[in-house]
Amino acid sequence: MVETARLAACVRAERDRAETLFETMRSLSFDGIGITRPAYSAAESRVHEALAHEARALGLEVTRDFAANTYMTRRGRDPLRPAILIGSHLDSVRQGGNFDGAAGVVGGLIALAALDAAGVRPDCDLTVMGVRAEESAWFNVSYIGSRAALGRLPAEALTARRVDTGRDLASHLAEAGGEPGRIAAGEAFLDPTRIRAFLELHIEQGPLLESEQIPVGIVTGIPGNFRHPDVRVRGEWGHVGLLRDWRRDALLAASEFALALDRLWSERQRPGREMAATIGRFGTDPALHALTKVPGEVAFSLDVRSCVADDLAELEGEVARLARDIAARRGVTFEFGPRTGVPPGPMDPEILGGFERCAVALGIRTRRLGSPASHDAAAFAAAGIPVGMLFTRNANGSHNPAEAMRMDDLLDATAILAGWIAEQAGR
């Protein structure tokens, strides 16, 4: 097995390549203020092509699937062994930053370059995947590229319209060289039994690592959620002079629900089992409400998320119980309406432990943390593939031009990633 410290030195020697790749991507998608790479846009395609160009220069094989994802592969000694995939997305939100997503693809490429320079001959294929269309800001659909590659994108997603052009996903996908018909048919490009692990490196989107001055985070899980976009609380419209005991006030009932939900969150919150409950929209109907009326109906949205499937199921039960109690006491009804949800993306405990071992061997400080946001890795976990994820420290949040990842931190995270790959596949 290759010496970890030597491999880390080879990763550090890749600094110029990483900086040049980020500069190239910036120049291909700068919008005057930040970075704009819409899902299945020309800007996103240009960035895929630039990275494929670099991959060919590194001697990697470049292929593309029918969802226009890019795969850059170093062939392993044994073609029958399941491959290790390293990947993240290359699209961005409007006026976003240059590191959200792209850091994971650049990290993957320099990991492969460093493994090669260190003389590691992997026993299985190592593939860097540039994923399309992860940002749900464009089509209001999550994990489009990764789920399509795995044959798990529902056909109806192809009719979703991009928020800026009004054209559907199928036509944008075809324009970018994809084949929507094969996605609609549920065809899979990736076979989960042929994938040993999916590894994703991503900037942290919250302030935890920055505030604790820790360069790399080891992700414990990606949250799943249940959502009700349109909850209705129905009571009875009444005159402002109506006495308290005769009121069926929908606004007080809904408010009580919101505060009880917040209390539930604060009681349940535990380190490593992060959850969140958000009522993003809340109100009475402006066409009906008035200064002199007791509110008879309130509508709100509900998003509850947790990294732990059991916690999520329990929370769903608790939410229903809260609503029943309040409804009985206040003489109102709660109608939760349509429900959507995705399961949590659990991380593989062995990969997690392996990352920690490599970090200790390299003297890199890390901490475990749950991901508050969604990532492609969750789509791979849902397909039953062992998944591991690293965050790099990043100031100023993400989805904005001020994202501030340090190159040293990316190299540290990449060294851990490369160290794990060498340990698993380098013999």
Ligand SMILES: [Zn+2]
């Ligand atoms: Zn991202």
